[in-house]
Amino acid sequence: DADVTQTPRNRITKTGKRIMLECSQTKGHDRMYWYRQDPGLGLRLIYYSFDVKDINKGEISDGYSVSRQAQAKFSLSLESAIPNQTALYFCATSEDRLHYGYTFGSGTRLTVV
Amino acid sequence: AQSVTQLDSHVSVSEGTPVLLRCNYSSSYSPSLFWYVQHPNKGLQLLLKYTSAATLVKGINGFEAEFKKSETSFHLTKPSAHMSDAAEYFCVVSDRWTNAGKSTFGDGTTLTVKP
Numbered sequence: 001d002a003d004v005t006q007t008p009r010n011r012i013t014k015t016g017k018r019i020m021l022e023c024s025q026t027k028g029h030d031r032m033y034w035y036r037q038d039p040g041l042g043l044r045l046i047y048y049s050f051d052v053k054d055i056n057k058g059e060i061s062d063g064y065s066v067s068r069q070a071q072a073k074f075s076l077s078l079e080s081a082i083p084n085q086t087a088l089y090f091c092a093t094s095e096d097r098l099h100y101g102y103t104f105g106s107g108t109r110l111t112v113v
Numbered sequence: 114a115q116s117v118t119q120l121d122s123h124v125s126v127s128e129g130t131p132v133l134l135r136c137n138y139s140s141s142y143s144p145s146l147f148w149y150v151q152h153p154n155k156g157l158q159l160l161l162k163y164t165s166a167a168t169l170v171k172g173i174n175g176f177e178a179e180f181k182k183s184e185t186s187f188h189l190t191k192p193s194a195h196m197s198d199a200a201e202y203f204c205v206v207s208d209r210w211t212n213a214g215k216s217t218f219g220d221g222t223t224l225t226v227k228p
Contacts, residue, residue, distance in 0.1 A: 004156075040122070042203060042218035043157075058215070090156060100164075101147050102216075104156035 003027050006091050006105035013081050013112055021076045021108045023091030029103070030096060032074040034058075034066060037088040037107075046089075049074055081112040115140045117206045119219035127227045132176075132191040134222045136204035139185060146187045147205040147216075148178055157203065163187065174198070199226045 004025045013019050023032065030051045035043040045058030047066040055068055063085060065077045078085055088109050092102040120135040138144060145164045149157040161172025168180040174197075178189045187204060204219040 040220055042220045044218075045215060048215065092157075101159045101162050102149075102157070104149075104158070106156040 003103050004105035006108050010109045017081050019078045023074045025072050025093045027093050029093035031094045033092045034076045035090045083112045086112045115206050115208050115217050117204050117219040119222050121222050123223045125225040126194045129193050132194045134189040134202050136187045138206045142208045145207045148189050149203045151201045194226045196226050
């Protein structure tokens with residue numbers, strides 16, 4: 001099994017619908033992140049969580065919300081999806097000392113029509 | 114504040130020739146620097162990292178990078194490209210002590226390897 005598992009892998013949804021992307025990890029890391037990838041723009045941070053009770057906005061949090069249900073689970077919700085939220089979404093984890101780097105999931109490709 | 118600039122959006126090499134992917138960074142404090150690789154339809158995989166130990170860092174698959182503080186650079190190299198190296202590569206910077214665990218990603222460099 002993968003260290004960081006994202007579901008679904010692909011999703012097509014309609015404008016205005018609420019959608020949840022899920023992430024679970026077996027690394028035992030406290031820190032979890034949601035990133036968005038758009039072509040030519042690298043990865044941009046949506047939300048991050050240092051533990052179950054510590055959730056923080058990233059640089060592009062508008063239109064998104066998150067829930068940290070347990071140390072191992074961190075879900076991302078789009079309350080009312082819009083077409084410019086079409087992107088590849090990655091969940092990642094890290095140890096407390098970030099210089100060890102991230103472990104990424106395989107991504108969720110979301111299309112909003 | 115921190116930022117990272119990948120100087121080439123696309124690099125094309127022939128199989129067996131050297132690879133050079135360029136990355137410049139800025140950071141107010143001591144940076145940690147990383148290179149990640151992303152193959153098509155895959156997540157990002159850590160290639161190598163610099164965290165204030167040796168300035169020449171060796172990673173997986175024959176890649177290495179040299180941290181040059183005076184030039185604020187962290188270029189990725191490989192002596193001989195392989196077809197399987199074709200992918201997108203991301204340079205990443207973190208301020209180790211002040212940025213509360215957040216990293217800044219470059220826009221990526223797409224590496225094409227020709228037979």
